[in-house]
Amino acid sequence: MSAQPWRCFGLFWLCLLPLAAVAKPAEYRIAMLVYRGCEDACQGFLDYLKLRKVPARVDILDAATDSNRMFAHIAKVKREKPDLVVTWGTTVSLEALGTFDKVDPSRHIVDIPAVFMIVSNPVEARLVPDLQSSGRNITGTRYLVSEEVQLKAARRYLPFDRLGVIYNPQEKNSLQTVANLRQQAASLKFTLIERAVKVTGGKPDPDSLPELVAEVVRAGAQLLYQPPDTFLLMHRAALTGSAVAKGLPVLATAEAPVRDGQALMGIVNRYYTVGQLSAAQAERILIDKVAPSAIPIEAPRNFSFLVNLPVARALKLYPPMQVLKIADVIE
Numbered sequence: 001m002s003a004q005p006w007r008c009f010g011l012f013w014l015c016l017l018p019l020a021a022v023a024k025p026a027e028y029r030i031a032m033l034v035y036r037g038c039e040d041a042c043q044g045f046l047d048y049l050k051l052r053k054v055p056a057r058v059d060i061l062d063a064a065t066d067s068n069r070m071f072a073h074i075a076k077v078k079r080e081k082p083d084l085v086v087t088w089g090t091t092v093s094l095e096a097l098g099t100f101d102k103v104d105p106s107r108h109i110v111d112i113p114a115v116f117m118i119v120s121n122p123v124e125a126r127l128v129p130d131l132q133s134s135g136r137n138i139t140g141t142r143y144l145v146s147e148e149v150q151l152k153a154a155r156r157y158l159p160f161d162r163l164g165v166i167y168n169p170q171e172k173n174s175l176q177t178v179a180n181l182r183q184q185a186a187s188l189k190f191t192l193i194e195r196a197v198k199v200t201g202g203k204p205d206p207d208s209l210p211e212l213v214a215e216v217v218r219a220g221a222q223l224l225y226q227p228p229d230t231f232l233l234m235h236r237a238a239l240t241g242s243a244v245a246k247g248l249p250v251l252a253t254a255e256a257p258v259r260d261g262q263a264l265m266g267i268v269n270r271y272y273t274v275g276q277l278s279a280a281q282a283e284r285i286l287i288d289k290v291a292p293s294a295i296p297i298e299a300p301r302n303f304s305f306l307v308n309l310p311v312a313r314a315l316k317l318y319p320p321m322q323v324l325k326i327a328d329v330i331e
Contacts, residue, residue: 032088114292162219166195
């Protein structure tokens with residue numbers, strides 16, 4: 001009899017296991033740094049957490065395209081130390097996390113796990129040394145379909161040998177994309193016609209877009225490539241509208257110029273899907289306790305070929321059957 005109390009004491013924690021299993025999990029705090037509001041990737045992230053019942057409160061910190069606000073948001077994150085930080089876009093991610101070889105703890109977020117999303121080229125941007133591991137307290141997703149895949153797919157719709165590109169000289173994504181297009185021009189055998197957006201008062205000037213489109217047309221471009229860039233995305237109506245008015249089809253790297261603008265086509269990874277994939281990485285970090293450095297930088301498995309049918313009619317460039325069989329047609 002005297003041994004029984006000691007035996008019960010030894011089983012005490014085992015007896016409590018069912019209670020721990022049904023206890024309500026803690027609510028994780030996630031800070032999401034965005035540049036232009038909670039768009040599709042942000043919504044995909046939120047919807048995934050809700051669907052998976054991940055107990056998390058997401059504080060969306062929006063810079064509203066103002067870098068000064070972003071600096072204040074980064075300071076807030078460093079001060080409040082949430083369980084996870086999510087960064088949207090290359091510019092925001094670099095400002096918040098730094099490059100892998102130049103991290104300043106006084107400026108960058110280093111002691112909080114981070115997931116970046118909507119970054120076009122994380123290796124070229126030097127966020128990570130390679131796609132297998134960041135080597136530090138971050139992971140993330142890629143959203144840009146490679147230029148080679150985009151251009152080869154676009155040629156199934158519209159054969160071209162003169163490609164125009166209008167880019168923002170102040171945007172790293174744009175500059176990197178133009179560099180990649182130069183490489184593809186040599187391997188895929190086309191002439192690249194480059195025009196930089198004019199900078200007025202230290203900012204890219206949207207009023208310069210129609211004339212730049214006209215210059216590209218005069219130079220003989222058969223297709224205009226719209227690179228990944230927040231400025232060009234915000235002014236997609238002016239860019240794509242000017243192109244269609246000149247009879248120039250546009251190939252976009254993102255959904256919005258095709259869905260909400262007048263780009264003829266886009267070979268894209270959907271922002272919403274990228275947001276969901278980023279949330280799956282966040283779940284692994286928060287719930288499964290996987291170190292961010294152990295999670296490879298991933299992209300969605302399948303891209304979408306978007307075709308804007310009203311624009312195709314306006315340009316009299318109807319998609320061939322081989323494209324229609326695989327395309328998401330926007331009426």
